[in-house]
Amino acid sequence: MAHQAHTSACETYEEDLVLLHYGELSGAERQKLDSHLASCAGCASYLKELATLLPLTVKSDEPPQEFWQNYSRELRGKLDDVAAKKAWWQNFPTIFRPGYVPAFATAAIVVLALTFTLSKTVWDTKSNPQDDEMAEALPVAENLDFFSAMDILDDLELLEFIGSQSNNAA
């Protein structure tokens, strides 16, 4: 039996033999192949082999009626889920109704203007180096009184020093 599987058909006719098996060959091609088959044992054997082998590869299934009832019910449930998920974004385009367009446009312009103004302020603050120097100088300026007080203390120490020197000399 096994040797039949290795029976070789004429290479030029092999594809046509497959098509003939499936009933996809007609007209002149079929007549040509039929006359060839009458005289070629290899091709005839190949065709028989296809007729035995190929039906074995089919595994069909016919579920009972109950299966189809469950199938439909389950699929409807899945469709409900999909429809529910779709609903929120499907409704989204409705906000672009003609009546709402001017309101949304105005709101968008206001938001853009605010964003632009605020961001410009932030950029300006960060980008000006003179402001940074000023920021460093300000604490020093605030402490000018302290420094002048320190000067007075220095003067007092100097006077004490001079006083002590003169006392020593005396």
Place this chain on the structure above:
Amino acid sequence: MACLQAAEGVEAFRRPFLSPSSVSETTKGRESPLTHSGDEELVALAQRGDRQAFEELIERHSQKAYHIAFGFARDREEAKDLSQEAFLKAFAYLKKFDGRSSFYTWFYRIVVNVCLDYKRRAKRTLAGEFDETAESQMDPSYQPAKPLPLDQQVLAGQISLKVDAALQTLPAKQRTAFILKNHQGLAIKEIAEMMQTAEGTVKVHLHRAVTALRLSLAELV
């Protein structure tokens, strides 16, 4: 010889693909004004948000979608999940469907893509598949056509595993062309539309798939 007997056993639990008449039988008793509408009409309604129209499309195409998915997954639960996922994708993208192809072609292309995507994700071992087969046979709703003798059941199971393994080794395009032709009996033209390729290319894929399977399953004939 034993293999041939087992093949007959396999043949016994094989079912032909449901014909449109049998599909309508399963849905009879469910009459609505939409029942007689064409797919295009239903799609147009569904695109305008008519949920009932989409459900009618589900009723029409669920069995075929399931069977295509079963051809890829070869497991009932997986085939159910995959075909349902395809419907959910179709529902999500329905507004993008422009009608250049038929709804049938567009939808079954989604089914095939979902199945191929699943196959890319799933790395199933032969042992795993055996477990799944056993599980599906323990399922209370699992009903073989007529009980097979135990030895034939075992052989049929072994053949099925070998075929599963052989199909898994095929490249995606070859597997798709093969399943749609061999399992679903679609015309080459339809397969070409679904795969968005030329008919000649489908023929080449089909031939290569058959050649590869013939080598893999040589011992079965």
